[in-house]
Amino acid sequence: MRNLTIGKWLSLASVAAVAIALPYIVPSFFVNMATQMLFLGLFALSINLIAGYAGMVTLGQAGVLGIAGYGIAIAYSRLDFSLGVSALLAILSTIVVAAFFGLLLVRATGVYFLMITLAQGMVVWGVAQRFTVLTGGDNGLRGISRPPFATEYWAYYYFSLLVVAVCVFLIFRIVRSPFGLSLKGIREAETRMPALGYDVRRIKLLAFVVSGTFAGVAGLLLVMYNNFFSPPSVYVKASAEGLLMSILGGVGTITGAFVGSGVFVFVTNYVSGFIERWPTLLGLIFVLTILFAPDGIVGSWQRLVWAPLLRRFGDAEAAELIEIEAGGGGLLTGGEAKGVRPDPETDSVTSVTPESTAERQSRQ
Amino acid sequence: MTPTKEALLDVESDRTDTGGDDGPPVLRLREVSRHYGGIRAVNEVSFDVAQGERRAVIGPNGAGKTTLFKMISREEPTTKGSVEFLGHDITRTPAHRVARLGLSRTYQITRVFPSLSVLENVVLACQGLRRGSFQMFNSAMGRKSIVDQAEEAIDTVGLRRGAKTPASELGHGEQRQLELGIALAQEPKLLLLDEPAAGLSAAERGLMRDLVRGLPPEMTVLLIEHDMELALGLADYVTCLHNGSQVAEGTPDEIRNNERVRDIYLGQGD
Numbered sequence: 001m002r003n004l005t006i007g008k009w010l011s012l013a014s015v016a017a018v019a020i021a022l023p024y025i026v027p028s029f030f031v032n033m034a035t036q037m038l039f040l041g042l043f044a045l046s047i048n049l050i051a052g053y054a055g056m057v058t059l060g061q062a063g064v065l066g067i068a069g070y071g072i073a074i075a076y077s078r079l080d081f082s083l084g085v086s087a088l089l090a091i092l093s094t095i096v097v098a099a100f101f102g103l104l105l106v107r108a109t110g111v112y113f114l115m116i117t118l119a120q121g122m123v124v125w126g127v128a129q130r131f132t133v134l135t136g137g138d139n140g141l142r143g144i145s146r147p148p149f150a151t152e153y154w155a156y157y158y159f160s161l162l163v164v165a166v167c168v169f170l171i172f173r174i175v176r177s178p179f180g181l182s183l184k185g186i187r188e189a190e191t192r193m194p195a196l197g198y199d200v201r202r203i204k205l206l207a208f209v210v211s212g213t214f215a216g217v218a219g220l221l222l223v224m225y226n227n228f229f230s231p232p233s234v235y236v237k238a239s240a241e242g243l244l245m246s247i248l249g250g251v252g253t254i255t256g257a258f259v260g261s262g263v264f265v266f267v268t269n270y271v272s273g274f275i276e277r278w279p280t281l282l283g284l285i286f287v288l289t290i291l292f293a294p295d296g297i298v299g300s301w302q303r304l305v306w307a308p309l310l311r312r313f314g315d316a317e318a319a320e321l322i323e324i325e326a327g328g329g330g331l332l333t334g335g336e337a338k339g340v341r342p343d344p345e346t347d348s349v350t351s352v353t354p355e356s357t358a359e360r361q362s363r364q
Numbered sequence: 365m366t367p368t369k370e371a372l373l374d375v376e377s378d379r380t381d382t383g384g385d386d387g388p389p390v391l392r393l394r395e396v397s398r399h400y401g402g403i404r405a406v407n408e409v410s411f412d413v414a415q416g417e418r419r420a421v422i423g424p425n426g427a428g429k430t431t432l433f434k435m436i437s438r439e440e441p442t443t444k445g446s447v448e449f450l451g452h453d454i455t456r457t458p459a460h461r462v463a464r465l466g467l468s469r470t471y472q473i474t475r476v477f478p479s480l481s482v483l484e485n486v487v488l489a490c491q492g493l494r495r496g497s498f499q500m501f502n503s504a505m506g507r508k509s510i511v512d513q514a515e516e517a518i519d520t521v522g523l524r525r526g527a528k529t530p531a532s533e534l535g536h537g538e539q540r541q542l543e544l545g546i547a548l549a550q551e552p553k554l555l556l557l558d559e560p561a562a563g564l565s566a567a568e569r570g571l572m573r574d575l576v577r578g579l580p581p582e583m584t585v586l587l588i589e590h591d592m593e594l595a596l597g598l599a600d601y602v603t604c605l606h607n608g609s610q611v612a613e614g615t616p617d618e619i620r621n622n623e624r625v626r627d628i629y630l631g632q633g634d
C-alpha cells in the first residue's frame with residue numbers, strides 16, 4: 001500500500017519535473033510536439049470520460065471540439081470580441097451543443113448510439129463546409145491569435161501545460177466522485193442502475209456535457225496553437241483518432257490518454273519524416289495494441305511491469321490494486337463480458353463448493 | 365387435508381385474513397398483465413402484500429414470475445392492470461422513482477458490477493437513493509455515512525468488510541451474497557428476491573435461507589423460488605403462477621396440499 005502511494009507520487013513528481021524542464025532541454029520542434037500531445041491528450045481524455053468510464057463509445061467527439069474551435073474563431077475574427085470573451089462564448093456554445101446532442105444520445109443504445117455520434121460529427125462538418133459566410137468553408141478560418149502572454153512557442157507550451165493540468169486534476173476528481181462512480185455503474189451494468197434509483201438518462205446527459213466541455217477546452221488550445229481552424233479538424237477521422245489514442249494508451253485511465261496522444265503525435269510529426277507510409281505504421285500500432293494489449297500501453301505496463309515489481313517488494317495488496325486498475329477499462333475487454341456470469345439462455349451456473357467460499361474469506 | 369376454498373384463486377376478493385396486516389397493503393396488484401405479442405407472459409395477476417409479509421411466488425419455468433417482478437419494479441411496462449406501492453399508483457412511474465420510494469430487487473441472473481470492488485458495488489447502491497449522486501468534486505468512497513451503511517450490508521450478507529476484491533473475482537456463491545447485499549444496503553420497504561439461491565450448493569442454500577430469515581421483520585419480502593421446500597419454509601403466504609396465470613394462493617400448508625399446484629409440479633417432474 002505504502003509503496004504504491006510513494007510510487008505514484010514519485011512518478012507524478014518526475015513527470016512534472018520533465019514537463020517543466022522540457023523547453024530547456026529539447027529544441028522547439030519537440031516542445032511543439034509536446035504541446036500537441038497535451039491538447040490532443042485532453043481531447044482523448046474527454047472521449048475516455050464517456051467511452052472508458054461510462055462505456056459509451058463515441059465517434060463524434062471532434063464535432064463537439066469543433067463547436068469550440070469555430071466558436072472562438074468566429075467570435076474573435078468575425079465578430080471582433082476579445083480573445084477571453086471569445087473563448088468563453090466558445091465554451092458556452094459547446095456546452096449547449098453537447099447538451100443538444102446529448103438529449104438525442106441518451107435515448108439510444110448500441111449501434112443506434114454509435115450512428116448518432118457519427119451523425120453528430122457529420123452535421124458539424126457539413127455545416128462547417130457549407131456555411132461559408134461564417135466558417136470560411138474549405139478555406140477555414142485564420143487570424144486567431146494566441147493569448148498575448150503566450151505567443152512564443154515555449155510560452156504557449158507552458159500555457160497549455162497549465163490549462164491541461166487543471167483539466168486533468170478536475171477529471172481526476174470527477175472519476176472518483178459519486179458522479180464518476182455512477183458512470184462506472186452504467187458501464188458495468190447499466191440495466192441495474194434504474195432499480196438502484198439512478199436516472200440513467202440524466203447521468204448520461206451530464207456526462208456528455210462535462211466531456212464536451214473538456215473537448216471544447218482542447219479545441220480552444222488547438223485553434224490557438226495553429227492560428228487556424230478548418231473542417232478536417234471536426235471530421236469523423238479526427239474523432240476516430242481521438243478514440244484510438246485513448247484505446248492505445250488504455251481506456252479508463254487518465255495517463256493513457258496522454259501516452260496515446262504522445263505516440264500519435266510522435267508518429268505523425270516525427271516518424272513521418274523518415275517513413276513515407278507512416279499512416280500504415282500508425283494503423284499497425286493500433287491493430288497490434290487491440291490484439292495483444294487490449295488494456296492499452298498504460299494498462300499493460302501496470303499489469304506486466306508495475307504489479308510484478310510491487311509483488312517482488314512484498315506488497316501483494318498494492319500489486320492487486322494496480323491490476324484491478326489496469327483492467328478497469330472494460331471497453332474492449334468488456335465490463336459485462338468479463339464478469340463471472342451464468343449463461344442467460346440456460347441460467348446454468350456451476351455451483352461453488354462451500355470450501356472455496358470459506359477459503360477465500362480466510363485468505364483475505 | 366383437502367385444499368380450502370381460500371387456497372384457490374379468487375381474484376375478486378381482497379385478502380384480509382393474514383396475520384398482522386394493519387393499514388393499507390405495501391403492494392397491491394390489480395389484474396397485472398404483460399403480453400409479448402401473442403405470448404401472455406403474465407395474465408391478470410392480482411394480490412395484496414401486507415407490511416412485513418413474506419410472500420413466495422412459485423411456479424414452473426416460464427410461469428411469468430420474473431416478468432411479474434419486472435412490472436413491479438417498473439423495469440418493464442405493464443400491458444394491462446395496475447400496480448400500487450405504499451398507496452401510490454406506480455403503474456407509469458419510472459423505475460428509479462419507484463426505487464426511491466423504497467423498493468429494491470435482486471436478479472435471477474447475477475447483475476453485479478464486475479470490475480468494481482465489493483465495497484464500490486454496495487456504495488453505488490447506497491448512493492443511488494441519496495442526494496448528491498451528481499456531485500463531482502468529492503470522493504465517492506470518502507462519504508463516511510454511505511460507506512458505513514455499505515459496510516454494514518456487506519457484513520450482513522457475510523462478505524468481508526472493506527473488501528477491495530473486484531466482484532468478478534468472487535465465486536458464484538459470493539456473487540449471490542453480493543447481489544443480495546446490494547439490494548439490502550438500500551434498506552428497502554419492499555424487497556423483491558428473484559431466486560436468491562439460484563445455482564447455489566446445498567450448504568450455500570442453507571446460508572441464503574438463513575439470510576432471508578434474518579431480514580428485519582418490518583421489511584416486506586416477495587420471493588421467487590423454484591425449490592418448493594425452500595419457498596414454503598420461508599413464506600407466510602404463497603402465490604403460484606402457471607403459464608402467466610395465478611392458479612393458487614394460500615399459506616404454505618394450503619399450497620402443499622393444493623391439487624393444482626401438485627399437478628403442475630408433478631406434471632413437470634420438479
Ligand SMILES: Nc1ncnc2c1ncn2[C@@H]1O[C@H](COP(=O)(O)OP(=O)(O)OP(=O)(O)O)[C@@H](O)[C@H]1O
Nearest residue numbers: 400403405423424425426427428429430431432472
Ligand atoms: N422479452 C420477452 N419477449 C418475449 N417473451 C418473453 C420475454 N420475456 C419473457 N418472455 C416469456 O414470458 C414467459 C415468462 O417468462 P419469465 O422469465 O417471467 O418466467 P419465469 O417464471 O421467471 O421462469 P424461470 O423460472 O425460468 O425464471 C416465458 O414464456 C418467456 O419466454
Ligand SMILES: [Mg+2]
Nearest residue numbers: 429430431472
Ligand atoms: Mg425467472
